[in-house]
Amino acid sequence: MSSMGTTGSFEQVNSKVVRVPVSPAQPVLARRGAMLGYSGQVTFRPVFGQGHGVGGVVGAAMSGESNPMMATEGEGSVLYGYRGLHVTVLQLDGSASLTCEADRLLVHSAHLQSSVEFIGQGGVRAAVRGAVTGQGLFTTRLHGTGPVALLSHGGTFAMPIDGETVGVDPQAYVGHVGALQVELSAKVGWRDAVGRGSGEAFQLHVSGHGTVYVQASEKKF
Amino acid sequence: MPTLTAEKRVLHVDLQGETIRAAQGSMVAYTGKVDFKHAGMGGGGGLKAALKQRVAGESIALMECTGAGRVTLAQDALDVTLVDLPGDTLQVESESILAVTDGLRLDVRFTGLRGMTTGQGLATTTVTGHGQVALLSDGPLIGLEVGPGVPLVVDPDAYVASRGQLQMNLVSGVSWKTFVGEGSGEPFSLRFEGQGVVFIQPAER
Numbered sequence: 358m359s360s361m362g363t364t365g366s367f368e369q370v371n372s373k374v375v376r377v378p379v380s381p382a383q384p385v386l387a388r389r390g391a392m393l394g395y396s397g398q399v400t401f402r403p404v405f406g407q408g409h410g411v412g413g414v415v416g417a418a419m420s421g422e423s424n425p426m427m428a429t430e431g432e433g434s435v436l437y438g439y440r441g442l443h444v445t446v447l448q449l450d451g452s453a454s455l456t457c458e459a460d461r462l463l464v465h466s467a468h469l470q471s472s473v474e475f476i477g478q479g480g481v482r483a484a485v486r487g488a489v490t491g492q493g494l495f496t497t498r499l500h501g502t503g504p505v506a507l508l509s510h511g512g513t514f515a516m517p518i519d520g521e522t523v524g525v526d527p528q529a530y531v532g533h534v535g536a537l538q539v540e541l542s543a544k545v546g547w548r549d550a551v552g553r554g555s556g557e558a559f560q561l562h563v564s565g566h567g568t569v570y571v572q573a574s575e576k577k578f
Numbered sequence: 579m580p581t582l583t584a585e586k587r588v589l590h591v592d593l594q595g596e597t598i599r600a601a602q603g604s605m606v607a608y609t610g611k612v613d614f615k616h617a618g619m620g621g622g623g624g625l626k627a628a629l630k631q632r633v634a635g636e637s638i639a640l641m642e643c644t645g646a647g648r649v650t651l652a653q654d655a656l657d658v659t660l661v662d663l664p665g666d667t668l669q670v671e672s673e674s675i676l677a678v679t680d681g682l683r684l685d686v687r688f689t690g691l692r693g694m695t696t697g698q699g700l701a702t703t704t705v706t707g708h709g710q711v712a713l714l715s716d717g718p719l720i721g722l723e724v725g726p727g728v729p730l731v732v733d734p735d736a737y738v739a740s741r742g743q744l745q746m747n748l749v750s751g752v753s754w755k756t757f758v759g760e761g762s763g764e765p766f767s768l769r770f771e772g773q774g775v776v777f778i779q780p781a782e783r
Contacts, residue, residue: 443655510654510655511587511652511654511655511656512586512587512655514585514588514650516607516609516650521609522609523607523608523609524605524607524608524609524612525606525607526603526605526606526607529606529607529652557603557605557614557641569607571606571607571650572606572652572655573586573587573588573606573652573655574587574606574652574653574654574655575603575604575606575652575653575654576654576655
């Protein structure tokens with residue numbers, strides 16, 4: 358489980374900037390170019406691919422989830438922020454993994470393992486969902502123990518799900534933690550075809566046990 | 579009446595079988611069983627309102643949310659403020675309306691010259707009745723009091739809404755300096771007189 362309150366070792370300076378302590382035992386991976394400032398002896402090194410090794414590089418290149426990341430190592434503290442977007446800090450405790458799009462990741466502990474996941478595995482429906490929502494056919498999954506900072510337009514709010522189904526706008530969906538099924542539901546009627554729809558024809562139906570994070574805007578980036 | 583809770587940039591609406599009208603496409607999440615459908619012509623205001631909107635260019639695209647559950651609404655990460663209407667009228671720019679409760683009537687009022695200069699059209703939307711309106715603003719909404727003998731002047735681009743017995747006038751500061759590029763950057767302003775409240779946002783459109 359994770360919650361908004363426990364920020365782990367990441368300290369939220371304000372709603373859009375996070376301060377991250379770095380030590381030889383605690384390196385972090387961050388979005389390339391998101392460093393705002395640092396103190397101490399800190400080095401930045403580009404990393405390629407989401408996972409480790411050649412497989413990760415190939416996987417990232419194929420998937421289009423090629424969000425450029427950089428490893429931050431050394432001893433000191435670093436400020437991260439990106440394009441004035443809001444930052445949400447989550448603490449993963451190893452019991453559940455975080456699923457989100459790669460470009461939502463601002464910075465996370467290098468102790469978290471990331472993998473690129475092919476959502477088309479869920480059959481044609483899942484593949485259609487990726488295509489319709491513009492999320493692509495791949496998502497990034499983080500597992501392990503450690504903090505992670507997510508980007509959102511307008512901040513996120515957490516919706517705990519315990520067995521029920523929650524409808525989420527595909528453009529407002531940020532990510533989810535836990536064992537959740539995400540399914541696209543399309544209710545496209547004749548009203549939508551003639552421009553008299555409610556604007557909510559496509560919805561993600563999220564069910565299971567976990568928490569889904571939703572942003573206060575329908576802007577993708 | 580549904581329970582509305584504004585929380586920074588989102589609005590939570592708890593429905594128990596009621597209906598609320600909200601800006602089209604503004605739903606970001608919902609629980610329970612809720613249906614979304616187009617609110618019809620004139621944002622549910624009927625044919626006359628639709629015609630006036632068409633003429634005035636003050637279009638409101640609303641949808642009806644009906645059912646039981648919690649709907650969360652948000653738009654472009656704009657701040658949300660709830661305004662209670664105990665039977666009076668709120669004048670508001672149509673793009674600043676996030677949601678209106680049932681029982682409120684939306685209409686269009688012509689305002690004349692003011693709209694032309696601000697690019698907001700010749701008309702403004704009025705919301706009348708008993709209920710609640712959720713307003714959108716770029717930054718936290720600021721309510722400024724206007725009393726007799728205490729007129730208020732605001733920037734047309736920062737103006738969001740107003741209520742009460744108010745006369746609105748456009749004040750022009752245009753002179754030859756404006757045309758040679760030596761203006762102050764504030765060629766027009768809105769002057770309010772009477773008794774009421776003017777809502778502005780800390781950003782200019």
